[in-house]
Amino acid sequence: MxxxxxxxxxxxxxxxxxxxxxxxxxxxxxxxxxxxxxxxxxxxxxxxxxxxxxxxxxxxxxxxxxxxxxxxxxxxxxxxxxxxxxxxxxxxxxxxxxxxxxxxxxxxxxxxxxxxxxxxxxxxxxxxxxxxxxxxxxxxxxxxxxxxxxxxxxxxxxxxxxxxxxxxxxxxxxxxxxxxxxxxxxxxxxxxxxxxxxxxxxxxxxxxxxxxxxxxxxxxxxxxxxxxxxxxxxxxxxxxxRVAAELKKPKTAKKPAPEILTKQPSILSSLDMTQNLDGDDYNRQLQEQRARLSTLHRRAKDKGVSTVLVFEGWDAAGKGGTIRRLTNALNARDYQVIPIAAPTEEERAQHYLWRFWRHLSRAGRVTIFDRSWYGRVLVERVEGFCTDDAWQRAYGEINDFEEQIVEAGHVLCKFWLHITPEEQLARFNQRSEIEYKQWKLTDEDWRNREKWGAYETAVNHMVEQTSTQIAPWTLVEANSKTWARVKVLRTVCDALEAGLKKSK
Amino acid sequence: MxxxxxxxxxxxxxxxxxxxxxxxxxxxxxxxxxxxxxxxxxxxxxxxxxxxxxxxxxxxxxxxxxxxxxxxxxxxxxxxxxxxxxxxxxxxxxxxxxxxxxxxxxxxxxxxxxxxxxxxxxxxxxxxxxxxxxxxxxxxxxxxxxxxxxxxxxxxxxxxxxxxxxxxxxxxxxxxxxxxxxxxxxxxxxxxxxxxxxxxxxxxxxxxxxxxxxxxxxxxxxxxxxxxxxxxxxxxxxxxxRVAAELKKPKTAKKPAPEILTKQPSILSSLDMTQNLDGDDYNRQLQEQRARLSTLHRRAKDKGVSTVLVFEGWDAAGKGGTIRRLTNALNARDYQVIPIAAPTEEERAQHYLWRFWRHLSRAGRVTIFDRSWYGRVLVERVEGFCTDDAWQRAYGEINDFEEQIVEAGHVLCKFWLHITPEEQLARFNQRSEIEYKQWKLTDEDWRNREKWGAYETAVNHMVEQTSTQIAPWTLVEANSKTWARVKVLRTVCDALEAGLKKSK
The missing domain is CATH 3.40.50.300 (P-loop containing nucleotide triphosphate hydrolases)
Known part of the structure; x- marks a missing residue:
């Protein structure tokens, strides 16, 4: 050579x-x-x-x-x-x-x-x-x-x-x-x-x-x-x-999938959406899990075990509220919530994973992504913001990224907060009625709602391709906010406990 | 999942x-x-x-x-x-x-x-x-x-x-x-x-x-x-x-490399081309090595160890004559010489490596490629028969192919038979003068000769990228046919001996 x-x-x-x-x-x-x-x-x-x-x-x-x-x-x-x-x-x-x-x-x-x-x-x-x-x-x-x-x-x-x-x-x-x-x-x-x-x-x-x-x-x-x-x-x-531009207007118009396929149950529609927690049960379990989280997190901090939490879900599924219930149990200097919106100019000039890599935090901290790298295979796929090639290869890139997070000893949890279209509509209407909640509801929310089917397909594929033993997805039945919050907290605690055991 | x-x-x-x-x-x-x-x-x-x-x-x-x-x-x-x-x-x-x-x-x-x-x-x-x-x-x-x-x-x-x-x-x-x-x-x-x-x-x-x-x-x-x-x-x-067609006529005309780079010695020009073997020495050593090959090959056949030999080199470098000296020492039923010319219609309809895979022979046999898969990074590169991307990724594909041959326990030798441009000219002229050798000389030979520099660059890169410990290139000084034949025979014998030792 x-x-x-x-x-x-x-x-x-x-x-x-x-x-x-x-x-x-x-x-x-x-x-x-x-x-x-x-x-x-x-x-x-x-x-x-x-x-x-x-x-x-x-x-x-x-x-x-x-x-x-x-x-x-x-x-x-x-x-x-x-x-x-x-x-x-x-x-x-x-x-x-x-x-x-x-x-x-x-x-x-x-x-x-x-x-x-x-x-x-x-x-x-x-x-x-x-x-x-x-x-x-x-x-x-x-x-x-x-x-x-x-x-x-x-x-x-x-x-x-x-x-x-x-x-x-x-x-x-x-x-x-x-x-x-x-x-x-x-x-x-x-x-x-x-x-x-x-x-x-x-x-x-x-x-x-x-x-x-x-x-x-x-x-x-x-x-x-x-x-x-x-x-x-x-x-x-x-x-x-020039090819990419040409492929945007394909020679052959893409036919929609036949109805016998689109009407099938999805991983989301098969969730039991009647799950609920009553006031008393909720308060008790919430306190329990938060106390547990608080203890576990202090141990994790001592040992330098970091936690990465990913929140995805429908608009109005309650990501923000759930995240707040979680961070309340943590010390403000130990966690960071990263809200992911459209990329900044600096971020657009880089590989799409770059902006997530940069946010990984130091040992013992908790990093919470409110939306995440999964945007590539969800919104970017559905809205055509990236080519088919790009979102298809993203599954492998994401698995590789998450494998590196887990190999470095970090605890990783991924949540999809699911609500039914009816529940979403009710929440949208409520938001538009209550003045101090109106800022939360945008035209985009209504537009996304029209593409429910396309998003559902994308979520199915996402779970198929990226729910792995080392980085499983947790699907959360979130028509009941109480149920969702407790399920998320418990899942994080279980994962932290397992992660701490491994790090011994 | x-x-x-x-x-x-x-x-x-x-x-x-x-x-x-x-x-x-x-x-x-x-x-x-x-x-x-x-x-x-x-x-x-x-x-x-x-x-x-x-x-x-x-x-x-x-x-x-x-x-x-x-x-x-x-x-x-x-x-x-x-x-x-x-x-x-x-x-x-x-x-x-x-x-x-x-x-x-x-x-x-x-x-x-x-x-x-x-x-x-x-x-x-x-x-x-x-x-x-x-x-x-x-x-x-x-x-x-x-x-x-x-x-x-x-x-x-x-x-x-x-x-x-x-x-x-x-x-x-x-x-x-x-x-x-x-x-x-x-x-x-x-x-x-x-x-x-x-x-x-x-x-x-x-x-x-x-x-x-x-x-x-x-x-x-x-x-x-x-x-x-x-x-x-x-x-x-x-x-x-359409892109490939466009890239054939690039926006920016490719400038030739500056002369201070093209005039540099190459791996080929640095060979000692005065190496020679006199008649008596040649006959003695040729007999010795052929006897050795014959014995080693019989052992290899018994043990089911296959041999793959690759011959590349300039036109008129003496590949044919060298191969004949080699096969004379073998039993006709145990070897196959595969002359590689332009691919057949069937071969063109497949990946370029397909036609080489198909010729790998059964255990204990010798397969001799007179030109080979290296055409991809030599003639196809120089003549523009494939895209730059294609010949650049071919190095990795070829290393992968050869690794599989070696892992299967086969013995692999690769020879580049080198002659100087002057020697080639002398041989071309000789061919054109001797009637029974005229068929060997084609217009293409003269055309290839004009691209000597481009081929030399391609050979340099080929050796750089594909001469590895498991599959090294042997560069053969072939201005002297006698020297070349004995060097090739000896290299094959040495490799067979080492391969037989490993297979024990």
């Missing part, structure tokens, strides 16, 4: 100076075109120590307009970072649309070094590479250009390079004892790197192997590859946009 | 009869459109025993034009099949473009049951599911519509259904003791199935979960889903074709 990167390729200073001005102009021109595009560029630099990852990123920063680039490098996770799933910090730093992000010691760093130091087996490295593949695939599917450079040096060249850096007082600081330790493990490192590249070089995220021994050769190849890749991607995205 | 498929959904005979004629007409119409399309439809039926997988496939066969469908079901691999990598039989049976393939007890069967019976761990099942994901992704990337139905029954419904089948003398044969055994393992089965679906329900290959208790409901839902999915895919492919 690396034979082709040990050939002694070189570019002289004169040669480089001769092409530099034009290359630089072309790069700036590409960057200018990119600024108006609807995708980010994600550049990953990996490779052997001393092969010029940093210098190359530096040159890029120097040559390009820095307002449109971000550079990130990762070492050991900070306190802030280790409280969250490992990919949190990478999601946080993703460049927005139109920008270029450069990643040094990226998501590949830990799996590779853990393998080189024998801390994980080949199979365990493979598992972590699969997570990386899912990550890069999700970004590429969303339009991102993912381009990866592997800077290579032969064992001999690495030694020479480290010595040279050490001998120059200006660069000596760059060489640490760790670098020499790594040099001794060269063969192991290169063996693991080969597997890493083989497992993660995909059509949508190809590794380019670059001979790193000569700086000017390295610069020329990286800059030229980058310029060509961005240009080709700009053209490709333009063409894709 | 399966809650939504235990709702007791039903369609009466009258209701079904009322929609059947129209649905059937629509399906035939969709099939007619599909016949002219450039993709196959791959339907996978999975699910609980007795949930109606067979009946549904039967109905589809009855309703559609059988000339354009194939149905396959798999049980234990035959002798023929177990001699090859496990996916060989699935590749063999893939429907060609325009056809519908229905797969029962498909590639999901063995991983699921092995897990249910505790023969593999969850991690091992996951690994096998990843291979499935790669398989389905490769087919979908090539344009195939992959659609998967999971037929579900509750535990109670399954019991009822098996009883009913048993009680009817016409269907009693369908219920075997194995079915009842499976029923007892219902919970395990459903648990493993949930993980299977979660890991393999992708945007490009979604699992549709179908409540299987009522036959007419099940038929209605499968037929309707299928009709809609094929229709949407036809539209999508049409749009994609």
């Amino acid at each position: 690396f034979e082709a990167a040990e050939l002694g390729r070189k570019v002289t200073r004169e040669e480089f100076d001769a092409i530099a001005p034009q290359l630089r102009t072309e790069l700036l021109e590409v960057q200018r075109r990119l600024r108006e595009a609807d995708f980010p560029v994600i550049i990953v630099f990996g490779g052997v120590d001393g092969a010029g990852k940093n210098e190359t990123a530096n040159l890029l920063n120097e040559w390009m307009d820095p307002r449109w680039t971000v550079t990130r490098a990762y070492s050991r996770p900070s306190d802030e970072e280790s409280d969250r799933p490992p990919f949190w910090r990478f999601w946080r730093d993703l460049p927005s649309k139109g920008k270029i992000g450069m990643f040094l010691s990226s998501w590949y760093h830990a799996p590779l070094l853990d393998r080189v130091h024998g801390q994980i087996s080949v199979a365990e490295m493979d598992e972590r590479l699969i997570r990386i593949n899912h990550f890069e695939k999700a970004l590429a599917d969303d339009g991102a250009l993912v381009i990866k450079f592997w800077m290579h040096l032969s064992k001999k060249a690495q030694k020479k390079r480290l010595k040279k850096l050490e001998d120059d007082p200006l660069t000596a600081w760059q060489v640490t004892p760790v670098d020499w330790e790594h040099w001794k493990m060269y063969d192991k490192f290169v063996g693991a790197a080969e597997r890493l590249i083989m497992q993660t070089s995909k059509g949508h995220a190809l590794w380019h192997i670059v001979e790193g021994a000569d700086a000017r050769y390295r610069y020329s190849v990286v800059l030229n590859t980058l310029k060509d890749a961005i240009t080709a991607h700009l053209d490709r995205r333009d063409a894709m946009k | 399966f809650e939504a498929a235990e709702l007791g959904r039903k369609v009466t005979r009258e209701e079904f009869d009322a929609i059947a004629p129209q649905l059937r007409t629509e399906l035939l119409e969709v099939q007619r459109r599909l016949r002219e399309a450039d993709f196959p439809v791959i339907i996978v039926f999975g699910g609980v025993d007795g949930a109606g997988k067979n009946e549904t496939a039967n109905l589809l066969n009855e309703w559609m034009d059988p000339r354009w469908t194939v149905t396959r079901a798999y049980s234990r691999p035959s002798d023929e099949e177990s001699d090859r990598p496990p996916f060989w039989r699935f590749w063999r049976d893939l429907p060609s473009k325009g056809k519908i393939g229905m797969f029962l007890s498909s590639w999901y069967h063995a991983p699921l049951l092995d897990r249910v019976h505790g023969q593999i761990s969850v991690a091992e099942m996951d690994e096998r599911l990843i291979r499935i994901n790669h398989f389905e992704k490769a087919l979908a990337d090539d344009g195939a519509l992959v659609i998967k139905f999971w037929m579900h029954l509750s535990k109670k419904a399954q019991k009822k259904r098996l009883k009913k089948l048993e009680d009817d003398p016409l269907t009693a044969w369908q219920v075997t003791p194995v079915d009842w055994e499976h029923w007892k393992m219902y919970d395990k089965f459903v648990g493993a199935a949930e993980r299977l679906i979660m890991q393999t329900s992708k945007g490009h290959a979604l699992w549709h979960i179908v409540e299987g208790a009522d036959a007419r409901y099940r038929y209605s839902v499968v037929l309707n889903t299928l009709k809609d999915a094929i229709t949407a895919h036809l539209d999508r492919r049409d749009a994609m074709k």
Whole structure:
């Protein structure tokens, strides 16, 4: 794999100076075109120590307009970072649309070094590479250009390079004892790197192997590859946009499903909506569960076990009231309610999951999503805000996201609050009559109501595809608010209890 | 996950009869459109025993034009099949473009049951599911519509259904003791199935979960889903074709790479082309290695160890002569030379890897590819016969293919026979002068020669991306035919020796 990167390729200073001005102009021109595009560029630099990852990123920063680039490098996770799933910090730093992000010691760093130091087996490295593949695939599917450079040096060249850096007082600081330790493990490192590249070089995220021994050769190849890749991607995205537009008006008008299918019971219509709790029972059980939650939460906080709660449901199903009954049992500094409405401008410039990743909170806290990432497979699907491809692949992306939350030891509960259309109508009418509740009722609520059937189908599919053993949905019969509140509280308590047991 | 498929959904005979004629007409119409399309439809039926997988496939066969469908079901691999990598039989049976393939007890069967019976761990099942994901992704990337139905029954419904089948003398044969055994393992089965679906329900290959208790409901839902999915895919492919056409004439004319990059040494130009073997040395070493090969091959045949040899190289590099020196040492019934030219009509109607899968031979045999699947990243790339996306993702597809060959215990060697442009010119001129060699020289050879630089770049990338520890490339300095032949023979012998050791 690396034979082709040990050939002694070189570019002289004169040669480089001769092409530099034009290359630089072309790069700036590409960057200018990119600024108006609807995708980010994600550049990953990996490779052997001393092969010029940093210098190359530096040159890029120097040559390009820095307002449109971000550079990130990762070492050991900070306190802030280790409280969250490992990919949190990478999601946080993703460049927005139109920008270029450069990643040094990226998501590949830990799996590779853990393998080189024998801390994980080949199979365990493979598992972590699969997570990386899912990550890069999700970004590429969303339009991102993912381009990866592997800077290579032969064992001999690495030694020479480290010595040279050490001998120059200006660069000596760059060489640490760790670098020499790594040099001794060269063969192991290169063996693991080969597997890493083989497992993660995909059509949508190809590794380019670059001979790193000569700086000017390295610069020329990286800059030229980058310029060509961005240009080709700009053209490709333009063409894709035209396809998406065409697919919005399909040649074949979509026929509605036959009535014998639409009239079938759904997972929602089969719920027993007569469930109820009388005043006394309700008060007693509510107090019980809240006391239980309060105790459990204090234990969870001590142990650093976080909780993520997801609330979805029909308009007027009582999400807000239920959430308030729950948060009343918690300390205000320990929880956050995240109301999810239309994305902000900043959020729209990112992958749709980005805004949920950013809200995952520190260890021991409770994060409550009032509506959530499920918007992708509910409102965005029903309203046609995203393509069919996009919501269909979202099931897998969501399962992957939730798996990372659960693997990080967080407790995750997902609630669908269900009411019947009749109950919804009654509540809407009530809202429009009571003055201090009128703000809650919008025209959109009435419009959504007309699409009840389409939403019901979407909810069915959502439960099918994302109610898993590690992250099950709880469907809540919410025609009775009392019943719903107690059921939610009890479910959260049960999940916390189980989560605390596991964390022991 | 399966809650939504235990709702007791039903369609009466009258209701079904009322929609059947129209649905059937629509399906035939969709099939007619599909016949002219450039993709196959791959339907996978999975699910609980007795949930109606067979009946549904039967109905589809009855309703559609059988000339354009194939149905396959798999049980234990035959002798023929177990001699090859496990996916060989699935590749063999893939429907060609325009056809519908229905797969029962498909590639999901063995991983699921092995897990249910505790023969593999969850991690091992996951690994096998990843291979499935790669398989389905490769087919979908090539344009195939992959659609998967999971037929579900509750535990109670399954019991009822098996009883009913048993009680009817016409269907009693369908219920075997194995079915009842499976029923007892219902919970395990459903648990493993949930993980299977979660890991393999992708945007490009979604699992549709179908409540299987009522036959007419099940038929209605499968037929309707299928009709809609094929229709949407036809539209999508049409749009994609227009994009591909547009991308052939990109907005931005691609600039050639700067000369400072193209003039650099390549992995090929760095070979020591003065290597040579004199007549006596050559004869002695050739005899030695052929004797060695002959012995090793007989041992390999006894042990059932197959060998796959790949020959690539410049026109007139001496592939044919080298292969003959090799096969002379083998028994004619034990090897096959597969010359790869332009694909046949049958081959063009399939995924590009299909024609290589089909040639993998039985245990203990030697299969020699004179040119190979690497055409995708060489001639098809250079000549623009496939899109950039297609050859870029081919590296991963090829690594996956070769990994399966090696995992099945086969010995794999890949040779690039290199000659210099000057040597090629001399050989071309010689060919054109010697009458009995003139047939070997075509206009295409001269045309290819003009693209030497582009091919050299492609070879460099090919070695970078596909020379791995499990399947390394051997670059052969072939200006001297004698040197080349002995180097190839020795490499094959060394690899066979190592392979035999491993198989002990």
